[in-house]
Amino acid sequence: MPKICGRDVVVGGGLLGASIVRALKIGSPNDHIVWFTGTERKTASTDHNKIIRTLYPDELYVRLAQDGMNHWQDHKCFHQIGWVAGVRKGAQSKRKSPSDIKISIEEYQSMVGSDEAPRLFETEELWHSRTVGCADTAYALQLVKDEVKALGVEVREVDVRRILTGDDGSCRGVEVDAEVPYEMLADKVIVSVGPWMPQLLEASKIPFPDGILRIIGLVVGILRLTDTDMKTLNMDMPMSVGDEGEVIVSKRHNLLKLTTPRTFEVESINKLHDHPMARDASANIAVLRKWFPQFENRDIERWVCPDLLTVDGRFIIDEVPGTKNLIAASGGSFHSAKFFPNFGSLVQRYLGKGEPNALFDEVLKGCKWERPYEVQHVYPGVIPKPAKD
Template sequence: MNSTYQAPTPGSKIIIVGGGCFGLSTALALSSANKNYRITVYDRESIPVRDAASNDISKVVRMDYGSSKLNMQLAIDSIDIWNQWNQESSIPVYHNTGMLIFSGGATLCENEQQSLFHIRNAGHGDWIEELNGDQIQQRYPYLENAVRSGLSSGYYNKVGGNNYVRKGWCNSAEAIKLVYQKCKNNGVQFILGKESGHFESLLCKERSVVGIKTKDGVSHQADRVIMATGSWTPSVIDMKKQVIATGQVVIHFRPSEKIKAFLKDMPVWFGDFSRSGFYGFPINKDGIMKVAKHSTGYLNPRKGDRVSVPRTQSTHEGDTIPVRAVQDFREYLKVFLPVTEELDITYARVCWYADSIDGEFIIAPHPDYDNLVVATGDSGHAMKFLPMIGTRIAQVVENIDNEYTRAWAWRTVEPRAGFYDRPLLVDENQTVRMVTPSELRSSKL
């Protein structure tokens, strides 16, 4: 841990800026710590925050993390709590569908092989069912074309030792609501709104952060401030170019009853993810099938310093996704899931991530300040950890040394070539444009 950072004393007043995954989970953990912390969460929106990445119909819950044993274990620990939360909630927040992971070619790619190695090495080999092309086709007839086109190896992560599926997806918006209520039950205070809850600046005495100022001009004193501001973080705090806000694309379909029946028992799937970035979900109870792509993402640089800032449907109501992105989806799905060719895209969104240079979280005291902790760098893979991430963030806040707090410590990483060279969401001349609603319709209709 930071050698100069001091943990807050019992009874300290703690401000958390941000009511998304990191902020709420941290508030829940700290308010459960029997330290009598006085905790207030600030956000410019009601919860779930409309344009937060955590406000979505689904997020993947997985423990397949290549060489990262820490993330694998954090996911396994989180899934136990996901199942517990299902018992507490009137609306299921976690769905045990299992997960199918494809790889192009006759053998799994290196990342998938590393995932299998670590899962098996941890004693969970009985969760894994490796599948060849014939087995995939037999079990999932709708993937016949994908197999014939080269996605002919894969595995299904299925059953844990106590006979429930260990992977699937969470209803992220409902999960956020659940944690929000848990926080309120624990006495956490919330100040929400475009003026009173909108962070404007830190209050400082030299290096020491003593609170925040909100957009209504009011100063709020605190012994500790935690910035959990998601993809907005690099635009409100100097993150030394270690984090960048990137826009990732998401689409929805509403399949017919006939197609729903054809896609029966579809699991969460990663379709040669290491190379393509595409992944998708089963059809939910509202008849929506979501497909997304995790890639380098789009940038939206602001004037002046050119720092990328989220551009969302909250402030740009008519936004969809770039034309090129729709073409990418259609070209990929024509091969992977051709049944979607006849479907209109019924919704399209740019979902904003805070991508760190190395793809790992940055949860640490900020090097320029005393009493300020940043919790960021979600890199598009935080929501599955909602039940446990706050516990780990609280350990950073309380200056506890462990393998997680060391792994997420502040660091200076040199960006790989092209890290900041990404396509623009739009440009000043509008030569990069978003699709119109009519362009979301299927050409097969």
């Protein structure tokens, strides 16, 4: 049986897996790190871009998000373009903060470069926030891959099908594509595979607590922009957001991304595309028609973005119960991309490495598999609602 030798082995090629690998390698340059990135190309981490902001009702996660934002602001993939939010007059909205400025429809059109006014509700007002940004997440991920390869990380672009454990619960190896088993000689094996986590643990016959993990699907719409579109539109426009969803420009990919709060839950990642809502982009089209009526007759592309949510939106960074050296490390909400700069440092801190950090230590207290029976969600506004088939 071929052997894999490394101080730490990381399974999972998304943003958070990349963050872990980078933090471990930079923190201990002489350690040999093995990184199984997998082959999946359509994931939340390879999305064109993600909104980056610090708004949470949970004060601890506000501080953690601000720490992440401080790092993002110096990153070449980050764009602090702000957003314009449609808010019903007199309504309380999580999209509106005291520093936002009310703008007119004409000012909005000038900001985005549109000849047609958005189709707002009669009582809907437009509020401009400068503090919100977005990041080219797929590009950020590729930059980290290139960086850690240059630092000497052993990168294996194969899928891990099963984790092999011994009778004492210690991780002894992995099984990859073509059912090839590898013996593992490593201090820690860290699994950060997002919505593939339940499937991987189940395939490995490793039990984990019920009711903690949820696999959620979200349809993403894409409008490809023509050369004429790009000459007309402001390609540095702020995001357009409202109760119905968001329109986010990608200057790097020449497109408008259309997202909505319409989500659905599946019991297995393999059933993601079988759900009726996975084939329905009508809500994405409605968002486009509201903010950019001139494109209402244009065709859009769609894809289904899978995500892993925890019961309370907090991370899981903890040893899998019943094992000895197997660590699960996962984000817990749709907003996990904002923690790309500091998630790896959290895992590093969990492993007893890195500099002392009181904020990280406090966050880690809530990242166990064991959760309080009555727990406050870190962001109640984004708890998926039961969807009708």
